[in-house]
Amino acid sequence: MTAPPSVMIAAADSGLGDAAPACLTDPTTLCAKVYELSGLGWLATNAEALIEKPAKILLVVVVAAVVRMLLHRAIRRLTDRTATGAMPTILRPLRNRAAAGGTDPLEQVAARRTQRAEAIGSVLRSVASFVVMGIAVVLVLGELGLNLAPIVASAGVVGVALGFGAQNLIKDFIAGIGIILEDQYGVGDVVDLGEASGTVEAVGLRITRLRDVNGVVWYARNGEILRVGNKSQGYAQVVIDMPVAHDTDLERCRRVMQEVADRMYAEDDWAAVLLAEPESLGVEQITAEGVFMRVQVRTTNADQWRVGRELRMRLKERFVAEGIRTPPPLIGAASGAAGNGTR
16 A cells, blocks of 8 residues: 555655655554654654653543542542431430530531541542552553563562551551441540440541540550440430338339439420430349339430439439438448449
8 A cells, every 4th residue: 555645745845755654655554644744754753652652641641630530529429418418317306305405416416427428538539549540550651661560560469468467457447447437436435445445536547546534545456446335326324223221112212213303304404415204114123232223314425424423413312301211231242232323
């Protein structure tokens, strides 16, 4: 196949007929088209290196940037929808009770959800950027003519070495992502992690930092946390067992406990934190020390200890006023009986 007349005429007019590139035999090649447009033999000969490869590299970079932007936008929309989603069904009845005191537990849930969505979105965006940019770098290196086999092999060896040498670190990161995704606990929650318990001060991908009641700061690796007892999610249940003597009128005692709890529930000062009507359940346990009468009330998680202390004080004062006797401690069992005040 011979070159079209326009290409041959351009070569003759430029005086480069003898230096015309060999690619003119195929007019469909980039070399022939460049020579037809420019008439420069050196440019046509090096068209692949000077035009085609840079254009492909630029295309890879542009596509990677667009894909990264679209993924970030999709992740942002997903996390925003998660942060502003519907409240849990179990918490909806609490809104009316909490509104009187100006504090809404659902607002706390919404704040936790927003923080969790932002953390998840940050992790997902980082992963998306790493994957997209990694693929783009591999494609660019391929266009530059580099042999990717040694690089891939080296990456595989490094990955295996990291897998064995840093498996605990990887385990901690994966567990941290699971904790954030599942919202097992967050900053401000009171949790029991087994060896340590206290208020969570920070939740990271690798460690969780919490402070116990004595002010000691504990650092727990996420990969070593096997179970979590969260005392601050949704609502709290204050359960109080009051010991009375064996000869006590138990029905009268139950009514007195119910009256004390109902009066506290009706007060405006406690309306914002008591989320349901108290229940005096009656006899919970009969031991050699005495009879234990139980009362329970649902409250906000942040006020459960304050409510428990106040209710115990009121019950004790009412028992004294009503002449309801508490059992005397048995010899050698005083310390054991003292631990049965609450659970």
